[in-house]
Amino acid sequence: MTSTTAKMVVDKDHRIGEIDRRIYGSFIEHLGRAVYGGIYEPNHPHANESGFRTDVMELVKQLNVPIVRYPGGNFVSGYNWEDGVGPREQRSRRLELAWRTIETNQVGTNEFVDWARAVNSEVMMAVNLGTRGIDDARNLVEYCNHPQGSYWSDLRIAHGYQQPHRIKTWCLGNEMDGPWQIGHQTAEEYGRLAVEAAKVMKWVDPTIELVSCGSSNSSMPTFPQWEATSLEHTYDAVDYISLHQYYGNRSDDTPSYLAKSLDMDQFIRTVIATCDFVKAKKRSKKTLYLSFDEWNVWYHSNEADQQLEPWSVAPPQLEDVYNFEDALLVGSMLITLLKHADRVKIACMAQLVNVIAPIMTENGGRAWKQTIFYPYLHASLYGRGVSLQPIIASPKYDCAEFTDVPYLEATAVYNEAQEELTVFAVNRHLEEPLLLECDVRNFENYRVVEHLVLEHDDLKAVNTADEERVKPHADGTAELTEGIVHASLPQASWNVIRLRKG
Template sequence: MAAAVKAKMIVDKSFRIAEVDKRIYGSFVEHLGRAVYGGIYEPSHSSSDEGGFRNDVKELVRQLDVPIIRYPGGNFVSGYNWEDGVGPVASRPRQLELAWRTVEPNEVGTNEFFKWAKDVGSEVMMAINLGTRGIDAARNLVEYCNHPGGSYWSDLRRSHGIEQPHKIKTWCLGNEMDGPWQIGHKTAEEYGRLAVESAKAMKLIDPDIELVSCGSSSSTMPTFPEWEATTLDHTYEVADYISLHQYYGNHDNDTPNYLARSMDMDHFIQTVISTCDYIKAKKRSKKKMMLSFDEWNVWYHSNDADKKIDPWSVAPPQLEDIYNFEDALLVGSMLITFLRHADRVKMACLAQLVNVIAPIMTENNGRAWKQTIFYPYLHASRYGRGISLMPVVDSEKYDSKDFTDIPYLDSAVVYDEEGDALTIFAVNRHLSESLELTVDVRSFEGYRIVEHTVLEHDDLKATNSPAGEKVAPHNGGNAKLEDGIVKSHLGKASWNVIRLAKSH
């Protein structure tokens, strides 16, 4: 039997990257497929509340402790008239939804979604339509949502039974406007001008809101990163964040290469940071632009199935990827990447939350269940809050088709100073060998191992289903702490969460 591959880490409480903004554990609900209708909302379901929202789904969302949810799109928002989704439901129009070629019944809109988000403990990241609309609709929506009263749009909200303003803090200035597929697609100059003028009007209504300028739809776009440089030239002083979107897939079934995709995400983030800092220097600005990675996930399993869907139906099943075990490993590494960039990545939204490329799935009038990717997301959200530390890592490496010098160990460390807790997140990318890990934590004197949680499976393609979970975590990890050194063997192809706490 071959010797285990090896990795060493030094973790010191002085090696601080930044405080983790809890909003990096955000998610996304778009009016797409069964995300809303048949997902979070299904009045005929036995578990539904008086508003028609499924309580079984709400319970799973609460388990994830999702701090912010982007809404209502996505491509959907670029053709959406927000006024269609407020007021008496019976009088709302049914509209042809052009982004996904379905019928939107508008049973769920701004007020219903805000109440649902509040029920699950989440804030709302509201997206405005800068595709078919612009400044006027944007400022009116801010007034409707955030102004206390005494004006047309705020009083309209009150007439709809919402006396107090929603006070939505975070707003996206459109969605993927660089993409030719987008309704109302714009050049960088066109978008930059519209975005900055919309932002100015929105902040005149509510100066306390924060705004996300629209970045590239992915790092593979031919206009990346020129799009960022051109648009930020307009929006730098009015926006607080720039968005990043990225999805990955294992189309050619090359798992060693697939598990290295988080290195591409790291490069994407570094490039956007460099572009932001260039514009900062160009403008002699004192402001540091932060990043909102408000769409990210694995997405490739469902691509062919969606082509068979008839157009102009209500909530057909779309983009319903069924995730396997190796997908969970990559999702874990993507979360690790955010933690290592906690100084600049302040928000991120796993796209999406229910049914559509999602950690939570439902059956219409049936069960709700957890996909494989539910668990790394759960663990990071639950234990990845505090100060992100920079571990000094020495790991054996491998090469793949698209990457070189890929560490077998992918890791991030979070220190909860208030709770006297330390969490090590670690992925072993080796597909056939365990990883012998030693972690020097001598700066954390008096700590002990609380638990070592592991997500592993012999079949990389194993999936979960309503009938049961083949892929679920266990607490049988073997981490031990001796003389300030954590020693562990991380199983082949595994996601690991090693938690320590101070003895009292």
């Protein structure tokens, strides 16, 4: 077997930007079994006194998820948040139109805040700008964040929550550019509504941050004009604009599939350019940041979802069973987010449990890690600090959808406080290992402490409750000699090379 060589230079002074810990966020929507049967199952053997599954909580804690977006998603555009607070026995069952199910409202705002705190996370709350609007948005902020002495804050106290939730980050609706969205709007309509909602929400609590809706994906016919038009109204009132993107391998073209992160990179660059165009047009000194608050692989479950009967409670919707090649693309997508750490400050893998998720469960039974769990875990644990700008020279390939695709997709993160350097690398070559030569001479007295590898000889291998076929090992070959890290990256592999001073 022959090998191909790629070269990389990493310098601690060549910085992209500080990595906001919220870049490793996730998402829980009232959809399928994400909530009921996922995080919440009061009759489960591992349920705590609040009804939350502790086996799922432990897996979420392993991932060290800093923020979780809630409660949607398409769900939020038809959601009356008042249905989910107060005594459970008095809560209404509702027709949930976005996903055509019955919502029991047994989990709502307060319960989700409790769950998030129990897994050491924060809540990123979305408000309904579909069927509702300005008044309900300000009321929800008051309910969650105002200390006391007003109608909604006193109602929260009456519900058993004396202290305010202090939710910092809020989404102004969800995918309002999409015709599928309840309350779909034009960019002009959305911009006007969002800026007025933003105004009163910040009047209630001036400390909150707001996310304006961007395009639902880069293929929308209104992209990027949606951003340009809506930001004409919201630019001065918000802190972030959202991006959403999912990928799939429907044509079973793995070389093209593994190159999809190049499309993600171009999407980010286009949104940044559009934000900066509005900044220039407004002659503003303010820089707008990005919230990539839905991203993942999503395509495996599409046919099964079409066969579901409507109006059931927590059916198995969007339950993609991920394979090994999905994990490789997820790794490349994480690298892409890190490459834009100067502007992408929030990102949410969609979603967290059961619904297009790294964690799967059985109702009444086991919980396990999908293949995509591991790149997410490694990035969250070791991708904290400063994102560096490496110089990379890699051989390339052409495929049906892309040209000049580098076999090596890589980046580096410097944790100055811990005196650690981590290189994340994907070898896209399906037949040959890639010999990596990484120049780290700028990092004196560092040594390789670990080389984690996720590899498998079957690109379609999956994990189940019975067998974890795809999991990382620590038998990578990386070694440091005279300032150069030499490593063989196996064909089709995710690699994490960790160095530490001393």
